[in-house]
Amino acid sequence: VRDLIREIQGWDTVIWEDDFLGDSLDAKYPAATSGVDGSFDKIAGGLGGTATIDVGDGGTSADNEYGGIGLGGLEWKGDNNCFAIARIKISNVGTVKAEFGFTDVFSDAGAVNDLAAGSATAGDAAVWVFDTDDTATWQTFAVNGGGTPQKNEASTIVAPVADTYQYMGVFLEGNHAMYSQWDTSGRKIGEDLVIDSAIEGGTAVGPWLFVQNRGGSQDRLITIDYLMVGQRRS
Numbered sequence: 519v520r521d522l523i524r525e526i527q528g529w530d531t532v533i534w535e536d537d538f539l540g541d542s543l544d545a546k547y548p549a550a551t552s553g554v555d556g557s558f559d560k561i562a563g564g565l566g567g568t569a570t571i572d573v574g575d576g577g578t579s580a581d582n583e584y585g586g587i588g589l590g591g592l593e594w595k596g597d598n599n600c601f602a603i604a605r606i607k608i609s610n611v612g613t614v615k616a617e618f619g620f621t622d623v624f625s626d627a628g629a630v631n632d633l634a635a636g637s638a639t640a641g642d643a644a645v646w647v648f649d650t651d652d653t654a655t656w657q658t659f660a661v662n663g664g665g666t667p668q669k670n671e672a673s674t675i676v677a678p679v680a681d682t683y684q685y686m687g688v689f690l691e692g693n694h695a696m697y698s699q700w701d702t703s704g705r706k707i708g709e710d711l712v713i714d715s716a717i718e719g720g721t722a723v724g725p726w727l728f729v730q731n732r733g734g735s736q737d738r739l740i741t742i743d744y745l746m747v748g749q750r751r752s
């Protein structure tokens with residue numbers, strides 16, 4: 519991941535990089551999208567800097583409660599070769615849904631509506647999605663201009679392990695999307711997967727992290743240790 523960072527940095531590149539250090543979250547993050555009381559919180563004293571996106575507080579949240587977070591406005595485009603990489607871990611990989619990537623609306627209850635049926639809430643999105651209502655591993659998912667979504671359930675995809683970090687990456691080139699994974703130490707795992715005509719490259723999108731309960735009386739959360747987003751300026 520660090521080699522990738524060194525290669526892309528330059529005057530003609532817009533970069534946002536966050537290690538979630540310090541006493542508070544950056545003000546560029548909007549309030550969390552929530553079904554009830556989901557939140558995005560800085561973790562005090564988290565080693566190396568961490569934050570969490572959470573469906574609620576107290577471990578008593580209902581089935582399908584959720585929390586989602588974007589970054590600023592919708593300031594990124596596939597036509598500018600935007601990409602997003604995050605180091606994340608899911609607290610419990612049972613009865614949970616998680617998303618990471620790009621979407622065109624931060625107020626949705628997930629960019630993916632029904633993974634098993636292949637339906638979207640977003641009009642344009644390219645995300646990794648993990649939903650135990652469908653399977654026990656990540657899938658790649660994309661929707662272009664409100665059309666029929668595409669997804670990939672390749673056997674090379676590395677499933678999440680509870681409370682264990684993975685780096686997840688989504689890279690847009692025009693209308694096309696590439697999806698990558700690295701292990702907790704940043705070593706490449708799995709296989710890069712491509713969805714052609716995944717998204718309308720001219721549509722403004724933003725990086726998106728989302729978690730949702732798939733059972734009641736619980737409180738699923740995602741910890742994020744690192745986020746990098748970038749694109750060409752023009």
